[in-house]
Amino acid sequence: MQTPAPVDYARATSVEHALELLERLGPESRLIAGGHSLLPMMRIRLAQPECVIDINDLTDLDYVKVEGGELCIGAMTRHAGVLDSPVVGEHYTIFHDAERLIADPPVRNRGTVGGSFCQADPAEDLAAVGSALKASVVLRSSQGTRTVPAREFHAGPYETVLGDAEMLTELRVPIRPGATSAYTKVKRKSGDWATAAAGAYVVLRDGVVADVGIGLTALGAPHFCAEEAEAYLVGKEPTEEHLAETGRLAAQACNPRADQRGPVEYKLHLAGELTQRVLRQSVARAEGRA
């Protein structure tokens, strides 16, 4: 039986209240949203906060909206809410592709967008989606609000730039007219974490890639992205030859570890192959073929 160590519990009634509790209770307190990353870590005592601050009552952070040319997803939006949102699907199919592959339906009913970002698991799918889309996250503290690019939010495995008394309140993605996107993942079984996964968006103009974003997870790519691969593809036609070279460059950005999910060579192969697949899929969607 796995039981968390003794812990105190507080329930926040608003963002301001949550921030006040974080300041008062100090750095050994942790916000708990869906709890589907934090609680398993508490059960095996990898995490041992002195107090958990429950933010599940902050339903005003459960939303999807378009504002100022950006797709805005509130931090307390459940994975199921993202998956069910037509607005999300209208602008970025990549979210729906990814959410279908995240855990399983009961977990998706509970897990949140903000929690997934803040947990900073090195195999987190939404981190790769955020990086692929060059999204940003809104961080709030009693000092004010700051916006940080998703590609700068994760400082390493399970580490973010979030301050001790700061909370992520929103994910923002610039809406790019004509952009199409896709996500794919190789996993050992239904509901598993990624062995490797990739996501991308493209904007095509006159048959040429005008803009592209590539995100990778579980592959040790710094900040879940592959900037050299993106730079290579911009201005080129998405031919098989160009996609293959983009895949090769994306794999070069990766530094995976061998584990029970596979050896390094296999994962590097997946990095290249999955990058090509999501680019191909994005292009097919742009051309109305998928």
Next chain:
Amino acid sequence: MHVTMTVNGNEVTADVEPRLLLVHFVRDHLGLTGTHWGCDTSQCGTCVLWLDGRPVKSCTVLAVMADGHEVRTVEGLEVDGRLDPVQQGFMEEHGLQCGFCTPGMMMTARWLLDHQPDPDEATIREAISGQLCRCTGYENIVRAVRWAARHPGEPTTAQDASQEVQA
């Protein structure tokens, strides 16, 4: 900590440690042992119950997080001695063998049918993909849910059902 929540329509109150998981609260404090406790790691799904009308894995929710909220367990499927069609379907189609995964499977199935009354096989398999069964190979579970979809308005008393199975 003092908690009050609605479980299967009844208000319950208790004093619990904040670290107590909802699955243990339901089983050990309320005696509702229909909800099973399996893997402890939100993999197996036998602990699935409804929290505010949605299936969740109760091994990954603190009991205190359910304070003020609404819980429905497998015991809440039968109403006034009448089985839910999902329960009936599991009997008709031999949807269980050892029965360990059954409570979670049935709670997920009920939710699915409430939202999609006539799901195809792929939809059912996706809905139960967070739950493990080691007996049936899932075939009979899918059939049981399909049976329930075909018989939405035919609740049976537990006694009738039991007699039918014996016959």
